[in-house]
Each structure stands twice: as structure tokens, then as C-alpha cells.
Amino acid sequence: MSIPAPLRIDYKTLVQDDRIHVSLYTDPRIFTDEMDRIFARGWVFVGHDSEVPTPGDFVTREIGAQPVIMVRKRDGDVSVFLNRCMHRGTMLCPAASGHTRTFACPYHGWTYDLDGTLLGVPYPGGYASFDKSAHGLRAVPRVSSYRGFVFASFSRTGPTLAEHLGPATRLIDRSCDLSPDGEIELRAGWVKHRCAANWKALPENDSDGYHLGFVHLSLFKTVRSSQYQRVVGDEKAIKAVVRDWGNGHIEIDWSPGYEQPFEWFGSASGPTVERFVAALERRDGSERARRRIMEGPAHALIFPNLFLGETNVAIVQPVSVEECVHWHTPMFWKGVPEFDGRLLRMSEAGMGPASFLMPEDLIVSARNQAGLHASSVEWLELARGLNREYIDAEGRAVSHVTDETTNRALWTHYRTVMTEA
Amino acid sequence: MLSDAHYRAVVEFLHREARLADEARYAEWHALWTDDGVYWVPATTDPAADPEKHLSHIYDNRTRLDTRIKLLQTGHRYSQEPPSLMRRLISNIEVERAENGEFVAASNFILAELSVQAKHEMHWWVGRTTHRLRLVDGALKMSQKKVVLVNAAEPLPNLSFLI
Numbered sequence A: 001m002s003i004p005a006p007l008r009i010d011y012k013t014l015v016q017d018d019r020i021h022v023s024l025y026t027d028p029r030i031f032t033d034e035m036d037r038i039f040a041r042g043w044v045f046v047g048h049d050s051e052v053p054t055p056g057d058f059v060t061r062e063i064g065a066q067p068v069i070m071v072r073k074r075d076g077d078v079s080v081f082l083n084r085c086m087h088r089g090t091m092l093c094p095a096a097s098g099h100t101r102t103f104a105c106p107y108h109g110w111t112y113d114l115d116g117t118l119l120g121v122p123y124p125g126g127y128a129s130f131d132k133s134a135h136g137l138r139a140v141p142r143v144s145s146y147r148g149f150v151f152a153s154f155s156r157t158g159p160t161l162a163e164h165l166g167p168a169t170r171l172i173d174r175s176c177d178l179s180p181d182g183e184i185e186l187r188a189g190w191v192k193h194r195c196a197a198n199w200k201a202l203p204e205n206d207s208d209g210y211h212l213g214f215v216h217l218s219l220f221k222t223v224r225s226s227q228y229q230r231v232v233g234d235e236k237a238i239k240a241v242v243r244d245w246g247n248g249h250i251e252i253d254w255s256p257g258y259e260q261p262f263e264w265f266g267s268a269s270g271p272t273v274e275r276f277v278a279a280l281e282r283r284d285g286s287e288r289a290r291r292r293i294m295e296g297p298a299h300a301l302i303f304p305n306l307f308l309g310e311t312n313v314a315i316v317q318p319v320s321v322e323e324c325v326h327w328h329t330p331m332f333w334k335g336v337p338e339f340d341g342r343l344l345r346m347s348e349a350g351m352g353p354a355s356f357l358m359p360e361d362l363i364v365s366a367r368n369q370a371g372l373h374a375s376s377v378e379w380l381e382l383a384r385g386l387n388r389e390y391i392d393a394e395g396r397a398v399s400h401v402t403d404e405t406t407n408r409a410l411w412t413h414y415r416t417v418m419t420e421a
Numbered sequence B: 001m002l003s004d005a006h007y008r009a010v011v012e013f014l015h016r017e018a019r020l021a022d023e024a025r026y027a028e029w030h031a032l033w034t035d036d037g038v039y040w041v042p043a044t045t046d047p048a049a050d051p052e053k054h055l056s057h058i059y060d061n062r063t064r065l066d067t068r069i070k071l072l073q074t075g076h077r078y079s080q081e082p083p084s085l086m087r088r089l090i091s092n093i094e095v096e097r098a099e100n101g102e103f104v105a106a107s108n109f110i111l112a113e114l115s116v117q118a119k120h121e122m123h124w125w126v127g128r129t130t131h132r133l134r135l136v137d138g139a140l141k142m143s144q145k146k147v148v149l150v151n152a153a154e155p156l157p158n159l160s161f162l163i
Helices: A028-039 A161-176 A201-206 A217-222 A271-284 A286-295 A337-350 A358-371 A405-419 B004-022 B026-030 B062-073
Strands: A019-021 A044-048 A057-063 A066-072 A078-082 A097-099 A102-104 A111-113 A118-120 A142-146 A149-153 A191-195 A241-246 A249-253 A299-302 A306-309 A312-320 A323-330 A379-381 A397-400 B033-042 B056-060 B085-097 B103-115 B121-136 B139-149
Touching (some): A028 A405, A078 A142, A078 A149, A149 A161, A161 A241, A161 A249, A161 A306, A201 A306, A201 A312, A201 A323, A241 A405, A271 A286, A312 A337, A323 A337, B004 B026, B004 B103, B004 B121, B004 B139, B026 B062, B033 B062
Parallel strands (some): B033 B139
Antiparallel strands (some): A057 A066, A057 A097, A066 A078, A191 A323, A241 A249, A241 A397, A249 A299, A306 A312, B033 B056, B103 B121
């Protein structure tokens, strides 16, 4: 049996500046290649500090196709280990989350400490000599975090997390700084929404401002809110923009269209809101505090799998070439727990299988996936906005919210990653 | 005390409610609710789940329930356009009477949903439902419906029909 030769897929031909090839959504060899090049080499979002507050707390996730455990160690640091016993490969932790003192394999009783150290191997007489230190849990080599968002990379070398994020850290700041304590907390649990489409449909749709008035017509016809009405209607009257932050990080910025504070929050008034604004003003001064409540949190994709969905954090989880899962949970703002209930209800309205928005997104994604099997037409168009996008003072491409500037930025970075030596 | 007549009325209500949901008869299903109705589908099977602390799939008060129905009635709720073809079986019914006079009915269900909005796929939904039913002007109405799916915490396909 021989190991197959490396794939020779010509991504420079498949991803062009104004169109992309259908096989990027349907070819299982390309999916395998992506799990290696994007998910097993680059920086990938794993979870948030607040999900594992005390030593022994863990959550299980998948980085691409590989199951991992994110755990708080006794020294207070967070590590990410492959979720498999180093003996015969048994998955150590099937639970989605929990608290433990050790990780014990049910198969032959090998037991590991929270830092991955192999503590014990039953019946050691079966080995002439056994170096326990060589059989500790396999840690994902690099783990790094920004404002509590934990990312991991299987590459020992290459860009640091700071280099990968670049100026896009400001998108994370924009969301975290709405908390008077400057921290968000993920403690509501996750909802997982299954989608019969290639995983790339999720970041593409999350950053697409063109579909709103069509895919979500049922909501626009039912709910009359200024937040929604400002992003549909006359093309010239829409002020929201799309923006390319580099390295595949992309944003829809609704804020140029907002005219009142808290439009992103469905407007707000009352004593709770007044206390919240006062806390932001104490920290930031009144001018910056006012800007925060006008602009609201980010609506942005951090390449490849973290979606800052305004008051939600979402994860894009690939499953197979034609299936993926969209996870989400509300961002609770530390310091104002009295908003937790409202943030929960906003999450349930917007995201998840029973919400008022995402079912439409994901059924259209599934219809895209089905339509792409009409593969006699080989190309998907991606040229919208090339006639009017511009580079701003900070070097970022910006355009009308209905333009495909974000999608092109995603694919341009994809092509770079998929063709790197 | 629960009389045979009460038990029969509760079971008939459950069967009718199921049929109206199966057949996407939104207005008639909507009319089964009290004005203070709460429609809850937790995102976990943990009995300690608290909708004020934990994310749910659905936690509708009456206003949001009204919106849910209106969306389906626009004809543009594409995740249910056309509506899924559904039939559900209800069994293992246990009925009690609460101190405030409401009937509390717990039951198991299995629901076959043929999703027809993209590629046609059969989805199976299984869980336990708790209804709270109140007599309003001589007719039973739902003041609460809580549906705990066995796979509440797993990846779910669209759930925009009436479960």
C-alpha cells in the first residue's frame, strides 16, 4: 500500500478575481485539502476563556475534522489537546463540556493529568521499559488568545495569532468594549444548527449584505423595526458598508445607517440602560461611550471559523463537503448581568434552527448546494461592486453593503492559503 | 381528582393540536393558546435548564408567538415554504391536575417530517412534551407547551415548523 501523491489542484484557476469554480463546493478532495491547509495549519477559533473558568473545566470541539479538548489547567492556563488516548486512539471525552480531575481512558485505564501528563498505565510489566513522558496527551502546538477568544494552530511555526488577526482585533474590541468590564462571557450554552451545504457557504452568507431583503422577506414583512428597514429599500439610500480587513477577515458595518443609539439592540430605554450608559461613560468619556452605543457590536467573520454575529458568537464547523454546522451563543457583557435575559431572547430570535432569520439562510444555502450539482455550468459569479469599491485611508477595501467585496476578500485569502508552499 | 371526562378531553386536545401542527393550519393552531401562553423548546435535556440563564431553541411569550405565526403566514418563510409534510404520534400520556386547576399533560411523541424546501429529506424528531391546559369559557387552551427533544443539544436541521 502506498501513500497517495499530494493533490495537485490548481486553486489559482479555480479562484479567480471575479468568479469561482463549482468544484470548490462539491469536490471531496478539496474538502480534505482544506481540512489540512486551513484547519490543520492556520489559526482556528476553539472557544472562549469564560467557558472554562476554573481548573478542571473543559469543553470539547473539533478543529476541522480533529476532535480536541480545551481545558483549564491547574496553573490557570488553557491548553488544547487532541481528544484521543495515546495508547490506541480511544476518544477520551465524549461530553460537550464538564469538570474533571483527570482524563481516564475507558479502554485500558490509561490516565492523564489536566496538563496532559500520562499519570498511570495499568500492568506496566508488559513493557520492557516505558517512558511515560513520551506518551502524554498530544497538545495542539500553539494556543493563543485575544480578549478571551482562544485560537489554536497545529503549525509550530508561521504567523503569530497577532499577525493573523492584524487590525481585525478592533472588531473583537468593538464587541468586548460594550461590556462595562471590557469582557464578554459565554455561559448560556450553544445551539447547533445543521446545514446541508459546504462549510464555506456560512462565512459567505454571514458576510453577504445583498440577500437580506430577499431571503428574509418574511421578517421584513412582519416586523417593522428601523434596524431592518435601513438596510433594504432604495439602493442609494442604504448607508451600511462591507469592509475587507485583510487575511480573510471581513465585515458588514451597519453603523453608518444607524441614526439613533441602540438601533442594533432594538432600541433601549429605562433605568437598566441608563446605568449601562453611565458605566460606559465613566470608563470611556461621554463621546466614546456615545459612539459605542450608536455603532453597536461587530458583524464580522474572523477567518476561517469565528463569526462575531453582533450580540452572538458563532462557530463555523465543517462536517463533510456537503454538510456543516453553525454554532451560536449570546455574548453576555460582564458587569451588566441584567441584560442576560434580553441577550438570550435576541439570540433566539436571530440564530438557530427555530429562529426568525437563520432557517431562511440555511435553507437557501442548501438550495445553493443542490443547484451547484447542475455542474454543466462551472462558474459562480462574484463581480458585484467591482465598479464602485474603493480603498479607504487605512488600506481596506470598502463598498456598498450589497457588494461582494467581502466574498472576494474571503476567496482571495483562501487562494493564498491553499497555494502556500 | 381527574375524571374520565377530563382525561378524555385532554387527550382529544393533544390529538387535535398535533393534527393542526402537522397540517400547518397556523391560524387554528394559534387559536389554541391562552393570551399568556409560553412556548418553550430548551436547547438541552438537562431538567435544570433555566430559560433566563440558558439559550433555548424557542422561548416565546405571546408576542413572539404571534410573530412566529405571522412569519409563517407571509408565504415567504422559505424554510417552511412549502410546509414540510408531517405526521406525529403521541403516546405514554400522563395527566395530572395542578393546584390552580390547570391540567398538566406529559406525553411522548415521534414526528416524521419530510423536508421539501431544498433536497427532499426525511427528518425524525422525538421527545417529551408537557402541556399546561386551562379551561377558558368551557374550552381547553394551552398556557404552556414545553418540548424536550432527545437530541436538543445536538446539531438540528431547521425547526421552523410547529413542533
